[in-house]
Amino acid sequence: MSTLAAASVLLVLLLILLTGGVWIAIALAAVAWFGLHFFTNTPPDVNLFQSFWGSSASWTLAALPLFVWMGEILYRTRLSEEMFEGLSPWLGWLPGRLMHVNILGCAVFGTVSGSSAATCATIAKVALPELKRRGYDEKTCLGSLAAAGTLGILLPPSIIMVVYAVAAEVSIIKVFLAGFIPGFVLTALFSGYIIVWALMNPEKTPKEDARYSLREKLYRSRLLVPCILLIVFIVWVMVIGWATATEAAAYGVLGALIIAAWSGGLNFKSFKDSLMGATRLSCMILFILAGASFLSSCMAFTGIPRVLAEWVASINPNPYGLIAILALIYIVLGTALDGVSMIVLTTSVVIPMVEKAGFDLIWFSIFIVLLVEIAELTPPLGFNIFVLQTMTGRDSNYVAWASLPFFFMMVLCVVLITLFPQLCTWLPDALVGATRR
């Protein structure tokens, strides 16, 4: 059987298992077994063990559960409640006023949390009732929350980024650094849209008459500052080479525990909940990575990625055309798959292709993260839409429509980083060096 025919058989099998509701990691491993057993002469059981053990018994990967844990600890502090109080005094002067709290609140919480649904739910829980009470426009409010919640995975430290870095075998710190500027650009685009919208609909923004002195402003933001400092510290120790990603993540856990204790949110129950929650979430991700690693080894033995990459190279596509097709494929995948699965499922096939077409793998990480973000906003499995739907009782179509302008802002951001790849690559190259991968 030709390699391409084998590839299509495996693809169909995978689709059947996935739509049938088989757990993703098991589906990946089952397809890998099928491929190895029928299309190669390698014994699948030895490969299964080596992929499972090799992918999970990894010192680099140990950073992942620790980053997850850090987010879980901070999620259970009063940080989210104080986000509104801490940010609102600073933003009242902008057109659109407190609507910007949604955006910036998500951006700040997203840095510590690394998960987009959690970011969206946390900020929405505090901001929605407050903004409603003051008479802000509900539609724009929902749209901005759904979209800005996805900043959680673009601003480092992000769990999705660790997954990508491990799957594509690139440096975690470079991927983290690459996310900063696009993260700021996207935040600015969201806020910019709100400013334009507010200037066009001045009657929809209520007056704000609270005035605060600088001291009062700082006092209200007392919980925000340590969190931002913690993130800066984590990234900084990795950049100067003082700690590895795994050590930095351990510092993150320690810092999060200190912040939680200091703000009075740490007791045995919240500690235990954060630990067990983080264990389950990490187990889910690590098991998918193990299944995907088995599938990658099957791919390597069958030679499918090489053939596909050569095929793509032989038709010599316009690089922008290739990127546009990939973007489309990811948006379609995103309607049914979660972000982690999307990344690990495609890396073994897509990475050789993208590399052959001359794209930088660090740049590609941001491209793929942005598309995962977009997927969170597209029905039927846009998870942020689902989150807001459950929280407000609104129809999911209503929330999807509300977030449409912000969806276009995200597409614009993808276009921007494709036209100006330096937005992603400049910071990591300048701080870590272009040669180190």
Next chain:
Amino acid sequence: MRRALDRLYLGSGVAAALAMAAICVLMLAQAFGREAGILIRGADDIVAWLCAACAFLALGHTFRNGDLVRVGVFLDRLPARPRWFAELFALGISTVFVAYMLWAVTGFVYDSWQFKEVAQGLIRVPIWIPQLSLVIGIAIFFVAVLDELIAVLRHQTPAYQAAEEARRAAGDFSETV
């Protein structure tokens, strides 16, 4: 029986959680130790083994808790009867394949015990000892999957479904990426 099984799942989940906490403690000890001039030999190897233990020991607990992801869009839209068949399909395939995983993993670890293979890093222990976490974790996972298969055959709501629905009803989204 029910209580013993539930304890088994929870116990292995707690063991995985302790492995994760141990990773954190070890990494901190290593980082601070380096500043103080103390080198912890082989800490990196132990961290890698703990990471594997964290991933695989928690499988049964995570599965029962509805945290292992799958594509739910199509299942959620099915009426009760076809949904029951769909769950049986998913659980049936999973049971068979997890049984295969258990066999493959056990066979490999049994071999490395037979041939007295030793870890390649700084810590020269027989490699089957850290690798045992895979065998134990997948064995418990297999029991958990079989447990759910039997529950669905008896027309009971599987624990993963109940847990997920309860979480969504409570508006708790902390366990999704």
